[in-house]
Amino acid sequence: MSALNIKKGSSSHSAYDLRATNSEIEESHTLAVIVENEPGVLARVIGLFSGRGYNIDSLTVAEVDHTGHRSRITIVTRGTPAVIDQIEAQLSRMVPVHEVHDLTMEGPSVQRELALLKVAGTGTARVEALQLAEIFRAKVVDSTLESFVFEMTGTPDKIDAFADLMRPLGLLEIARTGVAGLKRGV
Amino acid sequence: MSKQMTGAKMVIQALKDQGVEVVFGYPGGAVLPIYDELFLQNDIRHILVRHEQGAVHMAEGYARSTGKPGVALVTSGPGATNAVTGLTDALMDSIPIVVLTGQVPTFMIGTDGFQEADTVGITRPCTKMNWLVKDTAKLSETIHQAFHVATHGRPGPVLIDIPKDVQFATSDYVPAEKAKVAHYQPRTEGDPARIAQLVELMEQAERPILYTGGGVINSGTRASALLRELAAETGFPVTSTLMGLGAYPASGKNWVGMLGMHGLYEANLAMHGCDLMINIGARFDDRITGRVKDFSPRSKKAHIDIDPSSINKVIHVDVPIVGDVTKVLEELLRQWRARGSKTDQRGLASWWKQIDEWRAVKCLSYKNSTTTIKPQYALERLEALTKGMDRYICTEVGQHQMWAAQFLGFEDPNRWMTSGGLGTMGYGLPASIGVQIAHPEALVINVAGEASWLMNMQEMGTAMQFRAPVKQFILNNERLGMVRQWQELLHGERYSSSWSESLPDFVKLAEAFGCKGIQCKDPKDLDDAIMEMISYDGPVIFDCLVEKHENCFPMIPSGKPHNEMLLGEADTQGVIGAKGAVLV
Numbered sequence: 009m010s011a012l013n014i015k016k017g018s019s020s021h022s023a024y025d026l027r028a029t030n031s032e033i034e035e036s037h038t039l040a041v042i043v044e045n046e047p048g049v050l051a052r053v054i055g056l057f058s059g060r061g062y063n064i065d066s067l068t069v070a071e072v073d074h075t076g077h078r079s080r081i082t083i084v085t086r087g088t089p090a091v092i093d094q095i096e097a098q099l100s101r102m103v104p105v106h107e108v109h110d111l112t113m114e115g116p117s118v119q120r121e122l123a124l125l126k127v128a129g130t131g132t133a134r135v136e137a138l139q140l141a142e143i144f145r146a147k148v149v150d151s152t153l154e155s156f157v158f159e160m161t162g163t164p165d166k167i168d169a170f171a172d173l174m175r176p177l178g179l180l181e182i183a184r185t186g187v188a189g190l191k192r193g194v
Numbered sequence: 195m196s197k198q199m200t201g202a203k204m205v206i207q208a209l210k211d212q213g214v215e216v217v218f219g220y221p222g223g224a225v226l227p228i229y230d231e232l233f234l235q236n237d238i239r240h241i242l243v244r245h246e247q248g249a250v251h252m253a254e255g256y257a258r259s260t261g262k263p264g265v266a267l268v269t270s271g272p273g274a275t276n277a278v279t280g281l282t283d284a285l286m287d288s289i290p291i292v293v294l295t296g297q298v299p300t301f302m303i304g305t306d307g308f309q310e311a312d313t314v315g316i317t318r319p320c321t322k323m324n325w326l327v328k329d330t331a332k333l334s335e336t337i338h339q340a341f342h343v344a345t346h347g348r349p350g351p352v353l354i355d356i357p358k359d360v361q362f363a364t365s366d367y368v369p370a371e372k373a374k375v376a377h378y379q380p381r382t383e384g385d386p387a388r389i390a391q392l393v394e395l396m397e398q399a400e401r402p403i404l405y406t407g408g409g410v411i412n413s414g415t416r417a418s419a420l421l422r423e424l425a426a427e428t429g430f431p432v433t434s435t436l437m438g439l440g441a442y443p444a445s446g447k448n449w450v451g452m453l454g455m456h457g458l459y460e461a462n463l464a465m466h467g468c469d470l471m472i473n474i475g476a477r478f479d480d481r482i483t484g485r486v487k488d489f490s491p492r493s494k495k496a497h498i499d500i501d502p503s504s505i506n507k508v509i510h511v512d513v514p515i516v517g518d519v520t521k522v523l524e525e526l527l528r529q530w531r532a533r534g535s536k537t538d539q540r541g542l543a544s545w546w547k548q549i550d551e552w553r554a555v556k557c558l559s560y561k562n563s564t565t566t567i568k569p570q571y572a573l574e575r576l577e578a579l580t581k582g583m584d585r586y587i588c589t590e591v592g593q594h595q596m597w598a599a600q601f602l603g604f605e606d607p608n609r610w611m612t613s614g615g616l617g618t619m620g621y622g623l624p625a626s627i628g629v630q631i632a633h634p635e636a637l638v639i640n641v642a643g644e645a646s647w648l649m650n651m652q653e654m655g656t657a658m659q660f661r662a663p664v665k666q667f668i669l670n671n672e673r674l675g676m677v678r679q680w681q682e683l684l685h686g687e688r689y690s691s692s693w694s695e696s697l698p699d700f701v702k703l704a705e706a707f708g709c710k711g712i713q714c715k716d717p718k719d720l721d722d723a724i725m726e727m728i729s730y731d732g733p734v735i736f737d738c739l740v741e742k743h744e745n746c747f748p749m750i751p752s753g754k755p756h757n758e759m760l761l762g763e764a765d766t767q768g769v770i771g772a773k774g775a776v777l778v
Contacts, residue, residue: 044377047326052318059319090506097503103323103343103378
């Protein structure tokens with residue numbers, strides 16, 4: 009996944025106070041969508057993106073309120089300011105959608121992704137992988153004499169960087185969860 | 195105390211509680227329990243259609259002519275897939291309909307059972323909302339919620355998929371007032387501060403225009419009344435989209451006619467040249483804007499819409515007002531009156547003078563003939579002979595639809611049913627039956643082209659069975675007229691598959707259905723033939739043989755702005771460039 013390129017300062021969250029639509033520069037935005045956890049709701053949200061030609065760079069979803077049956081979908085998407093506004097408006101009007109937050113616009117936020125990386129190797133490569141993992145604060149969660157599975161949490165950038173370093177050291181497989189995010193403060 | 199009943203009975207009970215009087219439908223294996231319950235009662239009338247697409251268009255016609263939601267009931271699998279076109283049509287035109295589909299029993303879902311289809315999956319992108327109800331305990335509440343969703347906010351189609359075992363099982367009935375609908379309450383009140391901004395702009399405007407759309411109709415008859423008050427008090431000119439015809443009367447003083455690709459010259463030039471555009475319940479559709487970059491370049495734009503996603507979707511506006519048209523216009527008029535607002539009289543006078551000059555071009559003029567019926571002439575005569583009657587007009591899609599919009603005048607909302615957004619050929623005949631079922635005494639005419647009409651002609655059987663005296667006024671040019679026109683203008687006059695061979699004899703076809711057939715080909719006989727159609731007590735198929743190669747003007751060619759309209763045949767040489775040809 010490409011590095012997140014987060015820009016701030018021009019969006020809004022309602023049809024009011026709309027920003028200039030003439031910018032052709034694509035921005036990356038992280039949206040948190042709180043939905044009713046009912047059958048088909050994820051398909052509905054994803055269908056909106058594919059049907060209207062919007063991008064999804066990353067997507068995570070899980071029920072976050074088991075009694076209220078609310079799920080939180082975190083979507084990293086790209087588009088011009090006008091497209092991002094349109095995506096938010098289109099999401100907001102869906103019947104099972106309760107809230108839409110643009111974490112990129114609502115002030116500072118924490119965004120994290122979890123990754124599991126399997127690295128195979130022996131000798132110095134193996135030692136080097138372990139040292140680099142320490143620098144990146146990746147945990148060893150599985151080990152054989154020929155391999156490690158590292159677990160690391162961080163921004164997508166950090167995971168990209170770690171994966172790049174592991175590649176020549178015997179990176180076999182990588183599993184990533186996609187970005188989860190929360191606004192900083194209250 | 196809640197009442198226990200089967201799912202099938204719940205469906206009927208919930209429909210009754212929602213005030214449903216008519217259901218358009220077609221039975222099949224997966225809805226038999228519901229049909230059994232329909233059989234056992236007399237409050238809800240069932241109209242047996244001949245194809246499920248017809249059922250949905252009838253529900254649309256019913257909804258658009260009454261302002262109430264229309265209901266269709268179809269079976270699983272093919273019943274549901276046949277409903278897809280109607281659902282998409284209703285979504286594009288924001289028509290409130292509720293479609294009930296049968297489904298294979300819950301324990302068979304996913305096994306590729308007989309007549310199984312993933313109905314909620316297929317219809318997810320063509321409904322406002324849909325539900326698969328797997329538990330009878332949730333069925334009645336879901337139906338009430340479905341009606342709420344269909345009719346609140348921007349209206350639209352909803353679908354409820356009901357497995358057969360859910361119809362048989364028994365549970366408690368949840369009455370309408372106990373159904374949870376709190377989670378879907380779209381904003382209807384416009385922001386007063388935004389409305390105040392608009393009032394100020396209206397006071398300063400020298401060249402204003404009210405650009406109205408289907409949202410005015412959908413908001414209810416009160417919205418049309420308010421629009422008329424607004425026009426009268428401000429003296430602003432009014433134009434409308436295809437969807438909004440009738441909200442402001444065609445005989446009204448401020449009416450400048452329909453705008454858009456085949457709209458009037460004066461309406462389009464007024465849109466292009468205005469300094470204040472007030473969009474009321476329209477959505478800057480591509481048929482309206484032409485080339486977006488050059489759309490009304492010198493105007494401030496206000497946009498009143500209940501759907502926030504309509505705002506800034508295509509055209510950037512200066513004053514966005516999210517709200518229901520009725521409520522926003524009420525507040526707008528209240529502020530206008532409270533401030534003692536005055537318009538710029540001098541500016542307005544010269545603006546009207548300009549509009550009158552554009553009007554003098556007489557963009558709808560056409561070359562009449564004494565030997566062949568021109569389609570425009572046929573519609574002029576239909577208009578003259580039916581004016582003042584309790585009249586509802588439906589159309590199919592194509593040239594005849596545009597001519598009907600140009601040559602027929604609409605005085606009231608809910609009198610004009612046409613497939614605007616989706617452009618569904620085959621819409622008009624079933625829609626006219628839906629209208630006639632809702633208004634049994636009214637004169638309901640479907641202005642059709644022969645090609646569109648054939649797409650759902652099986653519904654004449656429905657019209658006969660249920661004594662719906664719909665008049666099918668077919669402008670028969672033996673061509674796919676609009677396709678042919680585009681091929682003439684864009685594709686070097688290569689008329690690829692745009693003519694109809696082996697057309698039926700429409701008079702004999704009428705006889706085969708047991709209704710009346712009339713054919714007319716001489717302009718001299720046209721008035722008598724139309725009168726015969728109107729006075730006949732029953733359905734009529736009127737085969738009006740018209741000029742085969744007539745083109746529909748005015749026309750804004752694809753990829754051109756409003757001020758580059760074609761007015762007639764002389765203007766058409768090489769007007770659409772390669773870029774325009776890509777557009778539809």
